[in-house]
Amino acid sequence: MGWTEKILRKKMKKLKRNFYNQPTLKVAQDLLGKFLVKKIGKNILSGKIVETEAYVGPNDLASHASHGKTTRTAPMFGPPGYAYVYLVYGLNYCFNIVTEGKNYPAAVLIRAIEPAEGVASIIKNRNFNKKQNLKSKILNLKSLTNGPGKLCQALKIDKSLNNLDLTKNTLWFEDRGIKIKPSEIAATKRIGVDYAGKYKNKPWRFYLRGNPFVSKK
């Protein structure tokens, strides 16, 4: 039996809102091994989640929400299960899923996925420099989705999807029956938040130990 068939035979359960209405650190870890799925027309693009970061509550100085509710961060203050998408450094999008109850600002940043379905489209979306030859493209397969900005490019996630309901049929998360043991999960400090004072070293970045699609440190 082929790999694709095996996947198809497994349960593909779309995660419901109650999954996201849980403590953010739990959601961030439970999302590892789940699949992020994007529907573009008739095409399905997907990947296994291998790296996440938690942004937890109004006091987390690494979180955009630590300065209160603003136009940009409003989705984080909304109900769980919605997208929070923003532009960083003027060039790249970051994709988060809002967690916990309304008015408690928290979210999980998806930092890396391992491509599963629609790899040809993913390669196309990633817009590799045309000067690169096939060999470098193959070498670059690992760098298709190993970063928050890269996976947004790969799955065509941009600001038009901000505040999207992730329990519907455009962009969603699925449980395909993969079980992750606690020993498979590594926890480190979050990346790029050295400004966050006493929160900068919180071990709220989680990834699947040894997975080649994790973003480089």
Place this chain on the structure above:
DNA sequence: TATTGGATCGCC
């Protein structure tokens, strides 16, 4: 209204 700097990426 003006200034600042960032939950990144890719090339040098």
Place this chain on the structure above:
DNA sequence: GCGATCCAATAG
């Protein structure tokens, strides 16, 4: 290591 590139958040 460094430049790209834009806009939300602040300060004035």
